[in-house]
Amino acid sequence: LEAACRIAVDKGKFRMAWIGMADPATHLLKPVASSGFVDDYLDQIRIDLLEPNTATGPAAHSFHSGEHTICNDIEHELYRQWKSHALEHGYRSLAAFPLRCEGRIVGVFSFYASELGFFVEDETKLLDEMAMDISFALEVNRREESRRRAEEELRWRTAFFEAQVDCALDGMLVVDNQGKKILQNRQLNDLL
Numbered sequence: 001l002e003a004a005c006r007i008a009v010d011k012g013k014f015r016m017a018w019i020g021m022a023d024p025a026t027h028l029l030k031p032v033a034s035s036g037f038v039d040d041y042l043d044q045i046r047i048d049l050l051e052p053n054t055a056t057g058p059a060a061h062s063f064h065s066g067e068h069t070i071c072n073d074i075e076h077e078l079y080r081q082w083k084s085h086a087l088e089h090g091y092r093s094l095a096a097f098p099l100r101c102e103g104r105i106v107g108v109f110s111f112y113a114s115e116l117g118f119f120v121e122d123e124t125k126l127l128d129e130m131a132m133d134i135s136f137a138l139e140v141n142r143r144e145e146s147r148r149r150a151e152e153e154l155r156w157r158t159a160f161f162e163a164q165v166d167c168a169l170d171g172m173l174v175v176d177n178q179g180k181k182i183l184q185n186r187q188l189n190d191l192l
Contacts, residue, residue, distance in 0.1 A: 001019045001032055001033035001134070002033045002034075002035065004017075004019065004033070004109070004130070004134055005017040005018060005019060005033045005034050005035035005036070006035040008035065008036075008111060008130070009035045009036035010035075012111070013113075014036060014111045014112060014113055015036055015037050015089070015090055015091055015112050015113055015114040016034065016035070016036035016037050016038055016041070016089070016091065016111075016112040017034065017035055017036055017109070017110065017111050017112070018031050018033065018034035018035075018038070018042060018109075018110050019031070019032055019033045019034070019099070019107060019108070019109050019110075019134075020032065020047065020059060020107055020108050020110065021099075021106060021107035022049060022063065022105075022106055022107055026048075027048055027049045027050045028046065028047060028048055028049065029047040029049055029059055029060065029063060029107070029108060032107075036112070037089060037090065039089060041082075041085060041086070041089050041091075044082055044085050045082045045085075047059055047060050049063060049064070057078070057082075058070075058071050058078075058094055058095070058096040058110070059096040059108045059110050061096070062096035062097060062098050062108050063096075063098060063105055063107075063108050065098075066098050066100075066105055067098070068095060068096065068097045068098070068124060068127070068128060068131070069095065069096045070093075070094075070095045070119045070124065071093060071094045071095070072093045072116060072117045072118065072119055073092070073093065073116050073117070074086050074087060074091055074092055074093065074094060075087060075092070078094075086112070089112075090114045091112040091113070091114065092113060092114055092115055092116045092118070093112070093113040093115060093116060093117065093118040093119055094110060094111065094112045094113070095110070095111050095119045095124065095127060096108050096109070096110045096111075097109045097110075097111075097127055097128060097130075097131035098131065099131060099134055099135050099138060100135040100138075100139075101135060101138045101139050101142055102139060102142065106138065107138075109127075109130070109131050109134060111127060162183065165183055165185045166185045166186060167185075168185055168187060169187065170187060171184075171185065171187045171188030171189075171190075171191045171192075172184065172185045172187065172188055173188055
């Protein structure tokens, strides 16, 4: 996610880019990655996705609607408490794009430009595609994490099973469905 933000700033010439992920426990859109001229901007904004006063900005709107949200003139189109803070940082336009994972919106990718009217149709299409690519990466990452946890649990269960077989008082032989030996314990060795 940090790399995606850095690429957006370096290659896309954005003043700042950040990714916020929804925290299910607090209902906050928490910044998890950023790049560019951030300074203390992300420390100043607090986006509670359930609070009507903070859940109407572009990032929250994008999160709730599942569509990108464009604000091409922060000074005249954005009526949020952090508008003056954004202008002080040189942000003049912003766009927010939803990030999905397994069919649910889990976060938002926000881009800030120092020019008015920065987000035109061609730019918006590219950013929609970038958000879809990041969503795909998030999904792959979650699946890989789930696979890794399942593999770890299988290792633990296998080790536990092998310990039980090895400590059994009776001789034990474990075979697969073709009759091939998989495991035998010490007690069976002693009996044989």
